[in-house]
Amino acid sequence: MLNIAIVGTGWISRQFADAVEATGAFAWTELFSRKSSKGEQFLNPGEHVTVRTSFAELCDSDQVDVIYIASPNSAHFSQASEAIRHDKHIIVEKPAFSNPVEFRKILELLKKHPSVRMFEAARNIHTKNFHAIAKKLSEMDSVNGATLSYMKYSSKMPMLNDPAQGVPNVFSPDFSGGALQDLGVYLVYDAVALFGKPKEATYIPCMLSTGVDGMGTGVLRYDDFLVTVITSKTVSSSMRSEIYGTKDYISADDGGELRNVCYVNRDGKEEPMGETVSDNPMLGEVGEFSSVLDDLGSPDAESRYQHWLRLSEDVNSVLWDMRRSAGISFPSDSSADLR
Template identity: 50%
Template sequence: MLTLGVVGTNWITQQFVEAAAASEEYQLTSTYSRHEDTGQAFADKNGGQVFTDFDQFLRDGNAQVIYIASPNSLHAKQALAAINADKQVIVEKPLVSNPQEFAQIKAALAAHPDVRLFEAARQIHQPNFRAIRKQIAAMETLNGAMLTYMKYSSRYDDVLAGKDPNVFTTTYSGGALQDLGVYVVYDAVAWFGKPNRVHYYATPIRTGADGKGVAVFGYDNFDVTLNFGKTTNSYLPSEVYGLKDTIVMDNAAELNSVIYHAADGSTKKLSEEPDDNPMLAEVRDFAEVINNPKDPDNARHYQTWFHLSEIVNGVLYDLRRKASLVFPADSQD
């Protein structure tokens, strides 16, 4: 069983820890939190030691695998430290803030060839995601897609009250694109490839971050429109368009229901019942690679995921540049 240390104590860390336990592949041994009280509350619920010093956490936390779910701007520094400590690393999306930080990650991994690093883009590991990709490959003609993931964030209440929560600040590499937009960017890149051109029409909020926005990806023969945000709710389905056939999904990130509408008017259900915990598929995939890294299939899967992460990181950066969204983390560019 893999020993696990986690960074951060918010709801997504709780969901990850529960998925790790359900997989029976991991045992939580330690938690790092900047605040001792929140760290202890998390440990009281889930077990393990609590650390407020990151270096001590890596050194004494008795963890083979480190899961990082801190504010986005901290991902690169913490992931690099974990790699240099020869830990296996899982980083919540978005992996890092820009391509220069990604290049630093690649260099560190090259110096530590036994370390594997994963971006926790959960939906790409789910069976329903793969079912969509398979159906897209079978479609004779592609005419584009409309992918939507727009969900009101409780943290936006804080923004309206005059506060600056991390997820809505450029200081911490936050905003709608980095939080919910990354899901639909992953969808588009995994299903259709790297776009030839991108545009991003962002709606800024008081903090300077983007609250919602519309991105357009240009391909050789079609465009893909991405609609995402954290300042309102959308109930629109997402669609992939063929000629007379269409794939309809309830939500471009959750993918709980996926229906294929064929050209002859018939329909076929592509989705299967999702896991109770949407992170279960990814934690199992990560454990399989960590436990058997030299297996040819595992090595191929890992390289595919890592390459996809690199493309997504570059596309997110290009989108931000189109919208003139600059993070302090970009100052090293």
């Protein structure tokens, strides 16, 4: 069993840690936190994990084989680069990197360290319900577009009205934040994983005073249909996501959680799909990533890994096209030639 370290002490790191423990896929050995006190507070009773405040020491540790990176978006590139140089496998929380140049540099680094694997933690595409959607699509006579929605009011919103608390990372361009870079990533993953990379991708945002989008609508153009993506961190909505056939369609509660999925046939009859979703939506990705790492060198494992890597690169490119169409830029973009 491989040893894993977790970077970050937010709620998503806690969910990932719980998934690791529930699946038994990895042995959780170390935790990185900028403050040791915060790291200790993160641990539950009975979790015997080394807390480190130095990322370099974490990468040097011989008790770490895999590093899960759930730091602010803008820190992913530097931490992933250092981890790869130390020949550690990495699982990078979505969005993996801020722009295509960062992604390209990571790919170049991976070529220099061929034993290392890099995964983007886009949990929705690793669920059984997503696999059920993909299977049903292959059985439908035709696909004629989709509307994918994921809108969820952020618990960080009240902080925007309190200058004393500062701008939350998720709403700061300095940390490559915004609705598209957060919830919107799941929707772009849905589209690219199911339909391929679009011919064109645009985005119309509702901007916040901080310089990032609080919500927005994107259009992904394919040869024969359009996919509309609607995302927000400033409001919540129960709007369902749908993929259209002709008279039939697939319906899901939203494009991110995929907890309730059904097929509606030509007669309007609902046919439930998939299964009841666990309270922890990260179980699927933890299981799938560990199965590849446990079987390195096999044709099946390598095929699955290369598919996910290409998918991650395509999603990164689509997100960049959408941001560029909306005029949304981050400080991390200025350090690279993004023409």
